[in-house]
Amino acid sequence: MNDTLAPPAGSEPESVKLIYHFLCWASFWLIVGTMYGLLAAIKLYWPEAVEYSVFSFGRIRPIHTTIVFFGWSSMALMGLTLFVVARTSKIPLQAPKAAWIGLQLWNVCLLMGLITLSLGISNGPQEYREVIAPIATFYAVGLILIFYSCYQTVAKRAIPEIYISNWYILGAFSWMTILSITAYLPFYQDGMGNVIIQGYYMHVGVGLWFTPLVLGITYYALPRLLGKPIYSYALGVLGFWTNLLFYTLIGAHHYIFSPVPWWLQTTAILFSVGMMVPVWSGSGNFFLTARGSWHKVRRSYAIIFLLTGIWGYALVSTQGTIEAFRSANIYWHFTNFTVGHSHLAMYGFISFAIWGAIYGLLPRITGNELSEGAIGLHFWLAFVGGSVYVISISAAGILQGASWVAGESFIASVDAAKPMWLWRSIGGLMMVASHIVFIVNLWNMRPKRDADLLAKVVAV
Amino acid sequence: MSLETNHKLLIATSSTVFFILTLTVAILPAFEAQKTEPLPGIEVVEPDSLIAKGRALYLKEGCGTCHTQFLRDLPVDAPYGRGSLAGDYALESPPLLGTQRTGPDLSNVGVRQPSDVWNLIHLYNPRVVVASSVMPAYPWYFEEKIEAAENDVVVSVPDRYKPPGTVIVATPDALSLVAYLQSLKQIEVAP
Numbered sequence: 001m002n003d004t005l006a007p008p009a010g011s012e013p014e015s016v017k018l019i020y021h022f023l024c025w026a027s028f029w030l031i032v033g034t035m036y037g038l039l040a041a042i043k044l045y046w047p048e049a050v051e052y053s054v055f056s057f058g059r060i061r062p063i064h065t066t067i068v069f070f071g072w073s074s075m076a077l078m079g080l081t082l083f084v085v086a087r088t089s090k091i092p093l094q095a096p097k098a099a100w101i102g103l104q105l106w107n108v109c110l111l112m113g114l115i116t117l118s119l120g121i122s123n124g125p126q127e128y129r130e131v132i133a134p135i136a137t138f139y140a141v142g143l144i145l146i147f148y149s150c151y152q153t154v155a156k157r158a159i160p161e162i163y164i165s166n167w168y169i170l171g172a173f174s175w176m177t178i179l180s181i182t183a184y185l186p187f188y189q190d191g192m193g194n195v196i197i198q199g200y201y202m203h204v205g206v207g208l209w210f211t212p213l214v215l216g217i218t219y220y221a222l223p224r225l226l227g228k229p230i231y232s233y234a235l236g237v238l239g240f241w242t243n244l245l246f247y248t249l250i251g252a253h254h255y256i257f258s259p260v261p262w263w264l265q266t267t268a269i270l271f272s273v274g275m276m277v278p279v280w281s282g283s284g285n286f287f288l289t290a291r292g293s294w295h296k297v298r299r300s301y302a303i304i305f306l307l308t309g310i311w312g313y314a315l316v317s318t319q320g321t322i323e324a325f326r327s328a329n330i331y332w333h334f335t336n337f338t339v340g341h342s343h344l345a346m347y348g349f350i351s352f353a354i355w356g357a358i359y360g361l362l363p364r365i366t367g368n369e370l371s372e373g374a375i376g377l378h379f380w381l382a383f384v385g386g387s388v389y390v391i392s393i394s395a396a397g398i399l400q401g402a403s404w405v406a407g408e409s410f411i412a413s414v415d416a417a418k419p420m421w422l423w424r425s426i427g428g429l430m431m432v433a434s435h436i437v438f439i440v441n442l443w444n445m446r447p448k449r450d451a452d453l454l455a456k457v458v459a460v
Numbered sequence: 461m462s463l464e465t466n467h468k469l470l471i472a473t474s475s476t477v478f479f480i481l482t483l484t485v486a487i488l489p490a491f492e493a494q495k496t497e498p499l500p501g502i503e504v505v506e507p508d509s510l511i512a513k514g515r516a517l518y519l520k521e522g523c524g525t526c527h528t529q530f531l532r533d534l535p536v537d538a539p540y541g542r543g544s545l546a547g548d549y550a551l552e553s554p555p556l557l558g559t560q561r562t563g564p565d566l567s568n569v570g571v572r573q574p575s576d577v578w579n580l581i582h583l584y585n586p587r588v589v590v591a592s593s594v595m596p597a598y599p600w601y602f603e604e605k606i607e608a609a610e611n612d613v614v615v616s617v618p619d620r621y622k623p624p625g626t627v628i629v630a631t632p633d634a635l636s637l638v639a640y641l642q643s644l645k646q647i648e649v650a651p
Contacts, residue, residue: 044562044594047587053600058522124554125524151467160465167470174475182482191550193494195557200486208478244474248481254559257532259546264489330534334561400561404536410564415592 009158010086011365015093016447020366022079022103023358027435027442029071029110034432036064041425045418054118062130063117069128069205070139071110073346075103076354077213078146081169083361084220085150088165089157099149105142109135126194127202129183140180147173164236168216171240175208192259199260199268200251206345207247214313214353215239215282218306221357222286225303226296231288235281243278246271253324256333272324279317286310301375306356308383312348316341331405336417337397340390347386347431355382355438358445366447374444378437385430392427396420499547499647514640517633518556521598529567529644530557541568541646548646563595570645579638580615580630588621601634 010019042049043057053059078099086093093099113131116122122130129136150173154166162170183201223230230236252260252268290297290307297303319341322328332338355378363369396417403413463470505512518524533543544567549555573579578589584602586593604626608614613630622628630638 043596047594047596051597051599053598056521056598057596058525061525062522120520120522122519122522124519125522125556125558126554127559151471154467162464162467162470166467167474170467170471171474174471175478178475178479178482182486188487188490188494190494190553191496191555192546193490194554195549196490196493197486200482240474244477245481248478249485251485255530255557257534257543258530258557259544259549261489261493264485267485329532330536333532334528334559336560336562338559407536407539411590411592414562414594418592418594421594 026076033067088163094152102142102145203251302360309353335397340394381434389427392423498550514636526562528558
C-alpha cells in the first residue's frame, strides 16, 4: 500500500481550515447534544428538574438524538472524509466551496431543528426523522453538496485505483441520499406503510451511513497510524458488499411480533445473523492489521481510541444479532436495553472511532501535537463514563423486562429501573466531562498559521 | 473497466443494489401495507374534533417517546390489551407504535383508565396519583386561578401539590388531550 508514503494531499492550508471547521462545529453540537442527553437522563430520576415546556422529556429526547446524529457524528465524519478522500486520491480536495456551503446549510438546519423541536413542531415520535420536511430538504441539499466535493476528488484522483476507503465513503453518501428521500416521500406512509419505512430508515441510517463512513475512515487511519498496510484488501471488499446486502434487509427487526408482514420480520432476523459476516470481516481485518504492533498501540491513545471503537463495533453488532431473535425480543424489546445498545453503537463504536481518527490525523495536518496525557484523560473519562452508562442502562432494561415477564404492575418496572437511572446519569456526567476535555484538546490542535504550517508539512 | 478503477461504475452498482433492496423490503411492502382496511367499527376521527386536537398535542409533546401503542400477541403484553393488528392503524398518520416503554402501553388506555378526573390530575402532576411516577408534569396545559369562573373545569389537586390559595383549571388543550386518551380503545375482534 502506497498511501503511507503519499504526498500531503489534503494538507493544503485551505483544506485544513475547512476540515477544522467541520470538526469544531461537530464538537459544538456534541456539547449541545450531550447536554440535552444528560438533562433527559436526570429527568428520569428527578422528573421535576427544569420543568419548562421547551425542556420537557418528550421534546428533548428527539433533540438529543437529532443533534448527536446529524450535528456531532455526521459532521465529524464528513469532516474526516474530506481529508481521507483527498489524501487517498493524492490530489487536493476538489470543490471545497461546495463542502463549505454544505456545512453551513447543516448548521442552519440543526439550529432550525433545535428551535422547532423545542416548540413541539415535529413529525411526532418517528425516530430520527422528527424534523419537519422543509428543514430536512435543506439537509439533503447540504449532503449532496458535500458528496459532490468528495465525488469530484475521487473522480480526479491521481492514481488508477479507488482506495477501499473511498468505496465506503462514496457508498455512504449515495445510500444516505436515497435513504433520506425514501424516508420523507409521503406516498406510501399511511398506516402500517409508515411503520415499515420507519424500521427501514432508523436501521439503515446507522448501517449504511455511520458504519461505512467510520469503516472508510478507519481503512485509511489505522494503517496510517500503525505504519503498515491493511491486512487484507479482499476482506474490505467482502465487508463492503455484504454490509450493503445484509444491513439493508434488517430494519424490520425493530417491529418483531408487530403487524409488519411476517416474511419481512423473518427476513430481518435471518439477515441480522448474516450481519456477522461484514462485522467480523471488518473488525477482524482491523485486528489482524494491528496484530504484532502492540508496541505502537501502547504508546498512542489515538490508536487505542480507534481500536476501542472497532471493539465496540464487533460487540454492538453481535449484541444486535442476538436482540433480533424472537425469544430475546420478549425480554428486551421496549426496555432500556435498546437504549444501551444504541449508545454502545453511537458512542462505543462511532464516537470512539471518530476520536481515534481526529487525534491520529488532525495533528499531522495542523502541525500542533498533543501530549498523550491530554488524550489519555479524554479516553479514560469517556471510556469509564460510557461503560458505566451502557452497563447501568442495560441492567435497567433487564430489570424492566424481568418485571414485565413476572406480571408485576407497571410501576414496579419503573421502581426497579430507578437506581440504574441514577447510575446512568453519573456515567452521562463523566461523558460530558470527557467532551469538555475534547474541546480543549481540539483547540490545542488548531491549525498553525499558514507559514508555520507549510514549513512543518514540508519538513515532515 | 472494473469496480476498482471506475468510480462511476462503483457508485452506479452500489446505488442500484441499494435501491432494489429498498424497493423490495421498504417501498413495495409499504405500498402494500397501506392498503389494509381499517377494522370494522373503528371510528373516523374528524380533523377538527377534540380528539384530533388531542392527538396533535400527543405528537407535539412526544408522548410516544415513552408510551407505545403496540401490543404483541404475547402473555407479557396481555394485561394491556390484545395483540395489535394492521387494521388498528389503517386510519392513522403517523401511527404511534413506538419502540420504548418507559411508561405503559396506551393502545387500550381508554378502557383501562376512563376517568376524566384521574387523567386531568395525572397530566397536571403524575406524582399526585402515582407516587413514584417519572412522567413529566404538564402544568402549561393548566391555569392557576384565585377563583374559578362559571364554566371552568376545576381539577381537584390536593393543596400540597399546587400554589397556596389557587384553584387549578384545565385549559381546552388539557381537555382535548384527555379526550384523545379516552378515545384509545381497541376494537374487539373474534379470537
